[in-house]
Amino acid sequence: MAVKDYSNGVAPLKVAIIGGGPGGLGAAIAFAKLPFVDWTLYEKKSEISETGGGISLQQHTWRLLEWNGAAKNIKPEDFFRSPEGLGGQQRRALLQAALLKEVDQSRVQVSKKLVQVEKLPSGKVEIKFEDGHTDQVDLLVGADGIRSFVRSFTFPEHKIKYNGQSAYRTIIHRPTAEAIEGIPQASTFWQNLGGLYVFTSPLGGDDFEVTARISRPSEGQDHVSWGRSFDFSTLAPEYDGFVEPVRKVVALAAAQGGTEEFALFSGPRLESVIALDSVALIGDASHPLSGAFGAGAGFALEDVYALVKTIEWAWKGGRGLPAALKLYDRIRSPHYKDLYGVLDWYAGIGKELAAEGLPVDEEIAQRVKRTTGKNGSWMYHYNVEEAVDEILRGLDGATTAE
Ligand SMILES: Cc1cc2nc3c(=O)[nH]c(=O)nc-3n(C[C@H](O)[C@H](O)[C@H](O)COP(=O)(O)OP(=O)(O)OC[C@H]3O[C@@H](n4cnc5c(N)ncnc54)[C@H](O)[C@@H]3O)c2cc1C
Numbered sequence: 001m002a003v004k005d006y007s008n009g010v011a012p013l014k015v016a017i018i019g020g021g022p023g024g025l026g027a028a029i030a031f032a033k034l035p036f037v038d039w040t041l042y043e044k045k046s047e048i049s050e051t052g053g054g055i056s057l058q059q060h061t062w063r064l065l066e067w068n069g070a071a072k073n074i075k076p077e078d079f080f081r082s083p084e085g086l087g088g089q090q091r092r093a094l095l096q097a098a099l100l101k102e103v104d105q106s107r108v109q110v111s112k113k114l115v116q117v118e119k120l121p122s123g124k125v126e127i128k129f130e131d132g133h134t135d136q137v138d139l140l141v142g143a144d145g146i147r148s149f150v151r152s153f154t155f156p157e158h159k160i161k162y163n164g165q166s167a168y169r170t171i172i173h174r175p176t177a178e179a180i181e182g183i184p185q186a187s188t189f190w191q192n193l194g195g196l197y198v199f200t201s202p203l204g205g206d207d208f209e210v211t212a213r214i215s216r217p218s219e220g221q222d223h224v225s226w227g228r229s230f231d232f233s234t235l236a237p238e239y240d241g242f243v244e245p246v247r248k249v250v251a252l253a254a255a256q257g258g259t260e261e262f263a264l265f266s267g268p269r270l271e272s273v274i275a276l277d278s279v280a281l282i283g284d285a286s287h288p289l290s291g292a293f294g295a296g297a298g299f300a301l302e303d304v305y306a307l308v309k310t311i312e313w314a315w316k317g318g319r320g321l322p323a324a325l326k327l328y329d330r331i332r333s334p335h336y337k338d339l340y341g342v343l344d345w346y347a348g349i350g351k352e353l354a355a356e357g358l359p360v361d362e363e364i365a366q367r368v369k370r371t372t373g374k375n376g377s378w379m380y381h382y383n384v385e386e387a388v389d390e391i392l393r394g395l396d397g398a399t400t401a402e
Pocket of ligand 1: 143294295
């Protein structure tokens with residue numbers, strides 16, 4: 001780990017990263033490589049951990065894991081890549097572990113729940129934690145997930161809400177799952193009507209993920225918990241309308257137990273992912289999409305790349321933090337606008353199909369057909385490195401020409 005040397009007389013940029021998910025850990029790795037940054041990561045849990053089955057690592061995610069050095073910590077046998085060579089799948093906990101291995105843990109503080117933020121007249125931001133600990137920083141990075149406290153401070157009018165659907169994730173024994181006739185060795189979405197689907201996928205090693213998503217009424221239920229344990233056998237009959245292999249794999253998951261429930265929350269797009277010339281939102285905090293596109297870890301790492309590169313650019317050119325944050329926002333906000341646009345496009349197709357009143361199988365076939373293609377997959381191939389580097393080169397060129 002590089003030892004930081006601030007002895008040249010210039011005050012370092014003091015950064016607090018809130019949250020130890022993929023976004024916060026990615027930020028910690030990247031900031032550690034900037035010699036002028038003095039950073040600390042604060043996580044509310046008592047350890048850096050992750051709930052929730054598997055996670056897909058799309059092309060863009062994998063590239064950024066190569067960039068930050070965490071990819072080498074993922075053993076090939078702990079990772080499943082389908083024969084068509086599309087993205088791969090692995091246990092979430094292993095992704096967290098691979099990232100954490102690259103983090104200077106002497107700068108990570110756990111059991112630190114952020115409860116108060118204040119912008120001081122000095123320009124610094126004061127942050128206060130539940131245990132009374134306080135810190136003053138130049139830059140506050142909100143990497144605190146979909147229910148971001150930092151976001152609720154910077155954009156108090158922005159609200160997220162339960163979107164009426166919950167996901168149930170279970171990891172079962174891979175050889176047993178794959179022994180069921182008709183269960184492919186590939187990541188597969190088994191679709192039904194009304195948003196009901198089952199996702200099955202090998203994860204690497206002996207792990208196999210079964211995730212079932214279903215609409216659940218909001219009334220009388222507490223939809224705030226994330227990754228709470230759930231008795232999946234109470235819901236298994238809801239999947240009776242699926243083909244036999246799916247019914248069997250659902251029954252296996254229900255019998256095994258260990259299912260976790262995720263109530264899905266989402267909110268409108270933020271107009272901006274920065275605030276007060278000293279706050280940047282990254283990851284789910286910057287775009288409350290509740291797992292849409294199955295690439296949130298990749299989006300978080302893209303945010304990290306854009307943020308550290310714009311800060312490095314501003315620092316080297318003596319341009320100041322506000323200039324860096326404005327540029328970060330200029331790069332990331334349009335990207336999220338485009339992603340929300342894809343969701344509107346999906347919703348439009350859903351409405352069209354509902355109006356057509358097709359038989360079930362035909363409706364599903366049409367939904368798959370109309371949503372397959374570039375419109376729904378460009379985000380996995382988006383190259384944030386090229387996009388950011390090109391903008392910075394352009395700006396440097398403009399400065400030189402002046
Ligand atoms: C059902 C489901 C399936 C998904 N599938 C995929 C997938 O296949 N692939 C993929 O890439 N993404 C997937 N996602 C999305 C992915 O989980 C997220 O996008 C990703 O975890 C975001 O990382 P993050 O670091 O922004 O936030 P998080 O992972 O949510 O991390 C936030 C961290 O901040 C901490 N924190 C929160 N509040 C505070 C506070 N006040 N003080 C201190 N610490 C705090 C939390 O404890 C947590 O550790 C899925 C999501 C869901 C719900």
